[in-house]
Amino acid sequence: MDLENAKVQMRKGILEFCILHIISRGEVYASDMLEELTSAKIMVVEGTLYPLLTRLKNSGLLDYKWVESASGPPRKYYVLTDTGRVFLTQFEETWTDLQASVAQIIQDSFHHHHQQDQGQA
Structure with a gap:
């Protein structure tokens, strides 16, 4: 298994x-x-x-507005839609649950290895 690829996949999962x-x-x-x-x-x-922002916009989670700029062309600013806010709240709950689950597994693994190191497995 390629570590770099695994790291990229993990990052992709939380990028949105x-x-x-x-x-x-x-x-x-x-x-x-x-x-x-x-x-x-x-x-x-x-x-x-940019492709990710377009996908999130097409999913109705965000929108953008053009704002005039004194130093050049108008700039595109992104904002969450109401749907995006609800989605983010649900995403946060999932993230919190996942963090707790992963922490529990890592902690259990640590204790298991610690016991093995002391010959108590």
């Missing part, structure tokens, strides 16, 4: 969640979103973001 979370704070420009995702090491390829 992170994007929706960033947009939930208020209107956000794509390049600012990209900067935050990159600095958090969630995403490193710019080409991944």
Whole structure:
């Protein structure tokens, strides 16, 4: 099994969640979103973001509006729709449950290995 591929797949699974979370704070420009995702090491390829934003928009979870810019052409700012807010709330519940489940499994594995190390398995 390829570790890099596994890491990419894991990131992909939570990328939408992170994007929706960033947009939930208020209107956000794509390049600012990209900067935050990159600095958090969630995403490193710019080409991944725009198709994902389009898919989320087509799913009715987000929308965008054009805002005039003093320094050039209008900029596209993304916002969550009401549907997107409901989706994000449900996604957060799932994330919280998953985190707890994964933490429990990791903790059980740690205890199991610790017992084996002490010859108590």
